[in-house]
Amino acid sequence: MEPVQDAKSYKQEFMKKWTPYFKKRYGFFFIISIISLVMPFIKINGNHIFLLSFDKKQLQLLGVAFDMQEFYLMPFLLIMLFMFIFFLTTLGGRVWCGWSCPQTIFRVIYRDFIEGWLLGMHSRRNKQKKVDSSKVENKVKKSIAVLIWTLLAFVAASNFMWYFVPPEDFFAYITNPAEHKVLIGFVVMITLFLVYDVVWLAEDFCIYICPYARIQSVMYDNNTIMEIYDYKRGGAIYDPSGAKIADKPAEGDCVGCMACVNVCPTHIDIRKGLQLECINCLECADACAPVMASLGKENLIKWTSYEAMETGKTKIFRFRILAYIAILTLAFTALLLLGSKKEHMLLNINRSSELYAIKDAGVVENHYKFLFQNTDSVDHTYYFEVVGRDDIKISRPTEPFKLSSGSKVYKVVVLYTDKALANNDRKDTPIPIKIRAFAVDDKQKIVVERDSVFFYPSAEVLKEKANR
Ligand code: SF4
Ligand code: SF4
Incomplete structure (x- = not known):
């Protein structure tokens, strides 16, 4: 077809207004990279925004710490993650790949910035042209590019590890590599993988290895936004x-x-x-x-x-999109509800194997093993009480005890009564009790209640003991 008459002025006008996608994408990459680097250093109430610590057996999310026992939140997080991926892919196709995927960002840094812009090995506009690797100049440039990328890959590998080993521990650990060989091994392996992946595997990773590439097309529909000729x-x-x-x-x-x-x-x-x-x-x-x-x-x-x-119009709010939004909202609401019920300490109660012990003057003791864990980010002093029962008292431990943040302790607990709690001739009587444990210094916030049982002996056993 013939060009239109005023093509020159059209182009001038167009170029004035035009912002190529790559500029927007690079800006987005920059913001994502800064967020990824800085986020592990940010703490809210002494906890990280995201930290999955295998060391501390803890998940920290948006400044709240959850212990292994509280990992019931994980399924909701996973549902949200998968639903978000489905939602995003149905709506915007492989928008993740083009705008946020670390593989894409790393390839842009290595291929377009280091090899292309910095060392002039090739043009960003022609990615099909092979660099003549037989030339010494290109060999030297390639070596420099790999070296620069290796340093950046080390930073990226460390950055990745900060989501599992917080930076404050990470920097202390790497100064003592002999004692932290596993951590150092992970960083080295991830760095080497990133060098191989970004320099040699390149986009073959996206085409042949990435599982997301395999499944994303089934989520497409006619309204999915994508690249179209x-x-x-x-x-x-x-x-x-x-x-x-x-x-x-x-x-x-x-x-x-x-x-x-x-x-x-x-x-x-x-x-x-x-x-x-x-x-x-x-x-x-x-x-x-x-x-x-x-x-x-x-x-x-x-x-x-x-x-x-x-x-001329994309239908954004269609059935699949609305269904994903509904499931996401439900999972998020469940997460918030469960998260708001989070207990800031843990208490597990186990009874000893013997039902009770009868002391002089008819005093009856029950023995327990309490596990206390401080899941808060600061140290606290803990104690407990038997709710609503003046006739069952604590004999041991005799006073509150201190627990540092994240630590746990087993306590042998002895409850006793000098009152006649039951009067059954032949059978021991199980009396349901409620234990309320709390931080003495923050009784309002840090308090948990657990049900247990106090066994009171039969009249026959009491009599037998008294006659001995
Ligand atoms: S076809 Fe796809 S991968 Fe190739 S340049 Fe276009 S958007 Fe990028
Ligand atoms: S579609 Fe591709 S080949 Fe055709 S004019 Fe545009 S850039 Fe050139």
């Missing part, structure tokens, strides 16, 4: 079976310049339609826009949905 305007380059019929369509606006193909990091041709390999990087849209603008025409490659291509 407008074949009606551009013209057909491939037939419906996927076989190439022309480099440039017989009819249509596509000029066959190959800018969209050359720039593609996964080496595909978007003009063939939706493909598993497409990581939604939008580089092809950026490549086509100025080509078309110089002809005074609209971009042939758009970030849109098939529905919008047909009708």
